[in-house]
Amino acid sequence: MTHSAWSAPRGTGPSDDRTPEELLEQVARGSEAAFERLYAMVSGPVFGIVRQVVRDVGQSEEVTQEVLVELWRTAARYDPAKGSAMTWTLTLAHRRAVDRVRSAQARADREQRVGAASMQRDYDQVTEAVAAKLERAQIMRCLSSLTELQRESVLLAYYGGRSYPEVAQLLRTPLGTIKTRLRDGLIRLRDCLGVTR
Amino acid sequence: MHTLTGAYALDALDDLERRRFESHLAECEDCQLEVGELQATAARLALAVGEPADDEIRRRVLAEIRRTRQEPPLGRGRDRSGAGRWTANRWALRLTAAAAAVALAAAVAFGSIALHTGHQLDTAQSELNSARTAYASVAQVLAEPDAQVGTAAASGGGRGLLISSRSLDRAVLVASGMPAVPNGRVYQAWLLGNGSPRSVGLLTAGPNAAIPPLEFPALTAKAEVGVTVEPSGGSAQPTSNPIMLVGLPA
Numbered sequence: 001m002t003h004s005a006w007s008a009p010r011g012t013g014p015s016d017d018r019t020p021e022e023l024l025e026q027v028a029r030g031s032e033a034a035f036e037r038l039y040a041m042v043s044g045p046v047f048g049i050v051r052q053v054v055r056d057v058g059q060s061e062e063v064t065q066e067v068l069v070e071l072w073r074t075a076a077r078y079d080p081a082k083g084s085a086m087t088w089t090l091t092l093a094h095r096r097a098v099d100r101v102r103s104a105q106a107r108a109d110r111e112q113r114v115g116a117a118s119m120q121r122d123y124d125q126v127t128e129a130v131a132a133k134l135e136r137a138q139i140m141r142c143l144s145s146l147t148e149l150q151r152e153s154v155l156l157a158y159y160g161g162r163s164y165p166e167v168a169q170l171l172r173t174p175l176g177t178i179k180t181r182l183r184d185g186l187i188r189l190r191d192c193l194g195v196t197r
Numbered sequence: 198m199h200t201l202t203g204a205y206a207l208d209a210l211d212d213l214e215r216r217r218f219e220s221h222l223a224e225c226e227d228c229q230l231e232v233g234e235l236q237a238t239a240a241r242l243a244l245a246v247g248e249p250a251d252d253e254i255r256r257r258v259l260a261e262i263r264r265t266r267q268e269p270p271l272g273r274g275r276d277r278s279g280a281g282r283w284t285a286n287r288w289a290l291r292l293t294a295a296a297a298a299v300a301l302a303a304a305v306a307f308g309s310i311a312l313h314t315g316h317q318l319d320t321a322q323s324e325l326n327s328a329r330t331a332y333a334s335v336a337q338v339l340a341e342p343d344a345q346v347g348t349a350a351a352s353g354g355g356r357g358l359l360i361s362s363r364s365l366d367r368a369v370l371v372a373s374g375m376p377a378v379p380n381g382r383v384y385q386a387w388l389l390g391n392g393s394p395r396s397v398g399l400l401t402a403g404p405n406a407a408i409p410p411l412e413f414p415a416l417t418a419k420a421e422v423g424v425t426v427e428p429s430g431g432s433a434q435p436t437s438n439p440i441m442l443v444g445l446p447a
Contacts, residue, residue, distance in 0.1 A: 028270070030267060035259075035262060039258065043250045043258075044247040044248060046250070048246040048247035048248045049243035049246055051246075052243075061251060061253075064250055065257055068254075069258060069261050073265055073266075073267055073268055074267075074268050076267060076269060076270035077270060083233050084240075087237045091240065094208055135244050139241060139242065140245075154207065154242075157204070158208075158209075162209065163209050163210065164204045167209065179200050179203070179204055180203075181203075182203035182209060183202055183203030183204070189238050189242075190234055190238040193238060195234055195241065
């Protein structure tokens with residue numbers, strides 16, 4: 001499975017067929033122009049996942065900014081053998097979003113806002129480019145192939161930024177079961193989406 | 198341990214478990230492959246919720262990268278063979294831990310953290326999280342085997358801590374306890390060696406009044422770092438006598 005469907009630049013810039021991997025390599029050598037190009041590709045996905053986890057728009061914008069500057073700063077550490085540039089960037093974005101919500105300050109603010117119902121509503125509220133909509137349709141189809149417990153565990157952990165003990169508590173399910181469901185749920189999703197790396 | 202690949206890829210482990218799992222990962226090739234695939238899968242969940250970021254973020258990010266120095270690649274020509282590509286990550290992990298320790302020490306030294314109540318502990322935790330990013334450069338230089346540290350008092354109050362590494366050709370100046378400068382003035386740091394002083398940047402206080410570390414190439418073999426008070430925006434050459442001088446060890 002190629003990543004072209006979702007890593008294609010959105011928006012109206014001049015056409016440019018450099019891949020995110022090539023751009024990141026040029027960014028690592030200090031190219032601000034390549035960074036602007038890469039920014040156009042990744043900023044929407046980065047902001048989207050950060051906002052999904054962090055919720056508060058102001059804080060999400062702060063985290064997004066930090067992530068994108070960190071991308072510039074650490075571009076030379078990207079190793080293509082470990083995965084695509086988009087995965088690398090979004091792994092960083094999710095990690096930083098989780099760091100933010102796990103800090104106790106933000107916790108109280110989020111207490112009542114998590115749950116499968118509110119996430120469903122968020123999906124519906126999000127407006128985005130066509131490529132992302134296609135992606136979402138496929139994601140929705142594949143998510144529906146998971147068992148309910150797998151799906152809820154994966155979504156609470158990823159979109160909710162919950163640790164697996166928190167997921168276990170929220171779903172009133174033993175820790176060991178949640179650990180396993182996170183893994184087999186994600187594996188089933190991987191196979192359905194045809195993800196390699 | 199192996200069943201934690203899913204929770205790891207979803208960032209659902211706490212710090213301690215994450216670290217334990219990462220050291221397991223360094224030894225387990227099957228886990229590396231699976232984690233790579235599961236992270237790519239999780240990234241697809243992220244893409245499904247993409248939404249345009251405000252243009253203001255773009256403007257701020259582009260302005261910030263123009264004044265942000267990039268970090269070198271991991272490995273830097275040394276022999277880091279062996280456990281393969283995950284070795285680099287473990288190295289980064291140690292740096293993160295070192296950065297957290299430095300940040301905590303610095304925060305306590307700056308008086309920005311005083312632990313009395315649970316609430317303050319929470320605040321401290323979140324300050325620590327943001328400090329960890331700011332102090333990554335300090336940890337990186339400190340992690341070099343030839344790292345050296347020099348200190349000096351500033352004449353108006355406060356201190357400077359200069360950490361440098363010749364092998365990395367990099368130094369970081371950490372200023373603490375410096376009084377606020379009057380409006381329209383700034384602290385500016387200079388590299389003083391052979392020839393005329395070279396500006397290495399402004400020391401600007403962050404939101405909590407602490408001055409973030411200033412990172413710069415060490416450049417010359419014999420040098421000192423001086424700090425002067427300059428008109429807002431800084432000067433091309435120092436216009437006053439240094440309030441602080443720290444030697445850069447050869």
